[in-house]
Amino acid sequence: MAGMATASRGRVTMQEHMAIDVSPGPIRPIRLISDYFPHFYPFAEPALRTPDPRPAVTPAIPSAPQPQLDLEPEGDSDDSTALGTLEFTLLLDADNSTLHCTAHRAEGLKPPASGSVDTYVKANLLPGASKASQLRTRTVRGTRGPVWEETLTYHGFTVQDARRKTLRLCVCEDPRLRRRRGAPPLGELRVPLRKLVPNRARSFNVCLERRRLTKRPRSLDTARGMSLYEEELEAEAAGEERGRILLSLCYSSQRGGLLVGVLRCAHLAPMDANGYSDPFVRLFLHPNVGKKSKYKTSVRKKTLNPEFNEEFFYAGPREELAQKTLLVSVWDYDLGTADDFIGGVQLSSRASGERQQHWRECLGRSDCRMELWHPLDGAPLQLSD
Template identity: 50%
Template sequence: MSRSEARAPPAMQNVTRLPAANSVPASRQPPPPTAEDEEDANSYDSDDATTLSMLEFSLLYEEEKNELHCNIIKAKGLKPMDSNGLADPYVKLHLLPGASKSNKLRTKTIRTTLNPVWNETLVYHGITNEDMQKKTLRLSVSDEDKFGHNEFIGETRVVLKKLKLNQKKTYNVCLERVIPVRCTAGAGLKDDEEGEERGRILISLTYNSQQSHLIVGVVRCAHLAAMDSNGYSDPFVKIHLKPDMGKKAKYKTQIKKKTLNPEFNEEFSYEVKLAELAKKTLDISVWDYDMGKSNDFIGGCQLGITAKGECLKHWYECLKNKDKKIERWHVLIWFHLPNEVISLPSSNR
C-alpha cells in the first residue's frame, strides 16, 4: 500500500457520531438504556409484515487502500413514522462483531419523505482482508425525532466475505423488522470496555541500518472513539520504546482538534542497534487532549516480538527488511493503564 493512498482523506463530511456501546460482563450491573438502545429495541406494530420497505446501496472494498466504501443510494416505501404520514429517515452503518463507536457511521437525515435519496458515500478506513472474512455490515434505517427517541424502521445485513475484492456490488433489498440484540453503553468509556475496538492507526516502521535508527511514522488514525461532549476528540499519539531508554524513549505528536480521523504524518527516531531492537516493545497509545485536566485514554496497541497477529507481523517485517519502510494498520483497543496525567508543551496546545 502506497503512502499517498493510505493517507486518502475520509469521505465522511456528513457523518454523525453515535454513542459508543459494548457488552457488559454479567457480574456488573448494566447502566440504564440509552437513546440509541431505545431506538434499536423500539416495539413495532402488527402491520409491519405488510410494509415493503426497500433500500438500495452499493459496496466496494479497495484492497490496496484497506477501505470499504458504502454508497447509500436511496430507500423506497418506508413505513410512516410521524403524524403527518411521513418520516425523517437516515441510515446507520455498523460493523459486526464490534459495538464500539469506532464502528458506527451514519448518513444525513432526509426530511418528510418515505422515499429518501441520499447518494452519500461513507468510508471505513483500515479494513483488512481478515476483517472482510470475519465481519458483517449492518445497515439500519431509522426515523429521526427532534423531540423524542429516534425510531427504528428496518435493517439489512451483508456478510462481507461474500463481497469480491475491488469490485463494486449494488444491492436493492427489503428491510427487515428485526429487534437487534440490546447493548449497553458505558457512560465514561472506561469501566466496561476491556478489549473493545476504539479505532485504528496507520503506523510506518523503518530500520535505518547505516545510522542504527528505528524510524517510527505516525501517519493517521481512523474512526476513533469520541471522548468529548461534542461527539469528537482532540487526539494525539504517544509512542514509547521499552524497556526504558530514558527521556529519548517517549515521543508525542501534535494535537489535532475536533476530529475522529486525524492525519499526523510525523516521524520519530530511536538510536538502537538491531540486535537490541529485537528485544524491545513499542507502545502506541492515542489520547484525547483536555486543557487543564487529565487527558483521556482512547486506545492503544503494542508492537514487538511478544505481540500477536498484525502487530507481531509488522515488527518482524521491519527487522527482516532493513532500510525499507513498512506501513500497516493496527486496531486500537482499550486496556488498563496506570493513572497518568500528561502535560503537553505549550507549543502543542
C-alpha cells in the same frame, strides 16, 4: 259418518309425526363450512377438487437461482413490515483493510408522523460500540425516493472482521427536524458480512424492516437475536475491543534513523460520558537513552475514528534499534484530571505475530515505508529491561 271416518283415516297422529321427524332415513355426514369455499393451499384435500379430464402437464418454467441465505439481509419481508426499499453496494477491500458501503437510493418510503420526508442513511457495525462504527450520509429533503450516491468507508476492517460482523443500515429522519428524539427509524435492515468475497463488489436492493422491540435478545434464536437491539452485544464487545491503530515504519538511510508515522485510529473505545473520546497517541522508544525518545500527537476532539497523519523520527543505527521496543499508546485527553488509557501496542523483535514481522521488515529494508493495522491491547503496557 262415512266421510268423517275417511278424514280421520287421512290424518297423521302426533306419535307418527314425531317418528317421521326423528327417523327421516339414513344419516349423511354434514359438510364443514370450509368445504363451500375454494382452497388455495397445497395441503387442501384433493377430494374437494373437480378432476380435470385433460392430462396434467407442467409448463416448462426456468427455475430462479437460489439466493445465498447467509448473505441476504436478515428480517421479515412481508407486506406488513415493508416500509420501502433501499439500494446499496458493499465492497470489502482486503488490500487496504477497508469496507465500502455505497448508499444509492431508496424508494417507496413511508412518510413519518411528522409529515417531513427529509432522510439520510445511518450505518453501524454489529457487534461493537455503536458510536465507534456509526457513519451517515448527507440528508436528502422532500422526497419519498431519495438519491444519495454516497460511499461510507470503514477503515481498519479486515477479512477476519467480516466473518463475525453484521452491517446495520437505517433510513432515518433528519435529527434537526425530528419532533420526537426517541422516534425509531423509518426502516432498517442487517446484512451478515461473513460471505462477502474480498475485492468484489456486490449490490443489494431489498425491503426495509421495522425495528423489533425486545428486552431479551439472548432468549431468541441466534440469527434473529443478533439482528435485534444491539445494546447487550455492545456491552459485551466493549470489554473485548479497544480499537485499532494504523502505523507506518520506515528506516531512512539518508537520515540514519527510524521514521514512525501515526496515521489514524479506528473503532476506539468511548471513554467520556457523551459516548466519545478526545484521543491522542504517545510514542516511547524503550530503553530510554535520550530526551527524544518520547513523542505525542495532537488531540482530536470528540471522535472514535481520529486521523492524525503525524510523523516522528528516532535517530540511531539499525542494529541498535533492533534491540529496542517501540511502545505506542492511545489516550483520552481529560482537562484537569488524569488522562484515560484506551489501549496500546508494542513493536519489537521480541514481539509475536504481525507486530514482530512489522518491526523486523522495516529495519531489514531501507527507505521502504510499510503500513499495517494493529489491534490495541486493553491492558497497560509493561516495560522490561
